[in-house]
Amino acid sequence: MSRRPAVAALGGGHGLFASLQALQYVTDQITAIVTVADDGGSSGRLREEFDILPPGDLRMALAALCDPSEWGLQWRDALQHRFAGDGPLGGHPLGNLMIASLWDLLGDPVAGLDLVGRLVEARGRVLPMAIEPVRIEAQVRGADPDQPEQISTVTGQVKVATTTGDVLSVGLHPDPPRPCTEALDAVGDADWIVLGPGSWFTSVIPHLLVPDLRDALVHTKARRLLTLNVTMHTGETAGYTAADHLEVLAAHAPELHLDVVLADPSVVTDSGDQLRDAAQSLGATVVFTQVADSDAPGTHDPLRLAAAYRDIFEL
Template identity: 55%
Template structure:
């Protein structure tokens, strides 16, 4: 037996043995590196995990494949699958493989292997969900990855002060890559088409979950878009699952420059006024002052939620989540705010 195959079998045995009968059914929503951070933490505490991923990316390898083949952008789906790979040889080998980007002077330059694999399976199978499940099986992923919609989406944003010489003018900019780096202040985001169909499996996962985790991630381009898909939004409002919102460690240049933690919640509420939360999770060092913490608690109350402050950042000074610390925070929240006794 190869070292990798042996490592895979060991990982599977450990996974089966972990907390039998007591694992919550968790759905994590988002996109990009924020969702990856959340998944890397959540896979450590539950074996019943589903990622629901935005499909509005229009930059890089994903944008090129989307433009050329008319497919969903695969990049954020690939990142989610990589985050769900285990820490053994099998998982880490496949994580590196699907994240590998070609370097050349030709058309393959900067394409990610995983993007090509996912698109190839879409073309072979003609089914987004079946293909992603097959990739997950190949990787030995600790969970399932689903797109939030079955059609490619365009993200548009209403931006105030996009032109510095006209600070009060509101203009509309288009494209996720553009929105993420836009100058000015984003007021609101929209999807085109405005009423995209949700993937049924994603809706069902949210409906049947014990916990739904939203964020962290790019607020306007990865977190809020889930609230703009009508059926998914309705299900998030109506589900009996408890909901935790995980805040970013720092404002994102371009998208949320100057935003306080409280402002993030106010923007979320503006886009989804009927959505209620149970817990807002923030890094304690990202909300340092008493006034800022009071403001965050008041904003959370408007969403019917409480605030949990915990150390979840890496200790190297970079604004990145530590997977072990974030996992500990999620586990504590699930135990303190969840039902008493075994999960399903």
């Protein structure tokens, strides 16, 4: 490529962490756009006590982008350090408290994240998908095992992620949430959009439920890459095939066009024709390549994922 591409990477949690690690081998122009629906653990406690964005997924994205120098790696470890014990600090990572403190001082979530990024010499920028915390509300069939056909509303990221029922659709409250203007600009200025990997209903789909962000994704000049998980049958997507994941995406954003779907061959349970057909309905081709970590089942290998991103960006 004549220059390194500008990439906007959307997701949350461990999936986005892996994607950001891989992207650093490919480009120095990265913007992470992170879901803000977490309501569990330290993030849940902080958002309830201070009415702030849940900082955990934002912290993880900053940790993923820390400069690989001694300074950057020490700050990565500091951000991720979690206090032990049952006291008030127990379970809180230092990075969550640092981010919450800067938001309190500056009164601006983007300015606070940018300041942490400068401190850790982040190789990219981290932005929230919305500037207010959101809650996920899912329509679930069989959430009550005694009533397997009943459809009920399950509220909260943790409950949706761990439901034993079948998630049919998800929405956000408030609806619509206020978007992050800088995230919209990043999508508009990107050469490539990378959506996923991550928990489908709680890390990937929520970005499509912020109307202004969805419109930006639909109308951007950037090419769009969807990275599938290397494990299909998580709690919230139990029984889903790779093609089912694409159909869910299309149901929540029918106007969204994709260019490429990246899939590890291990996630395809048939000849691949169903996945190809589902991708084609979204305007995309499927690239099959091994990106899973052989030594850590269910996770992406950063170097393999980086090689896949490099090859796709050069198409």
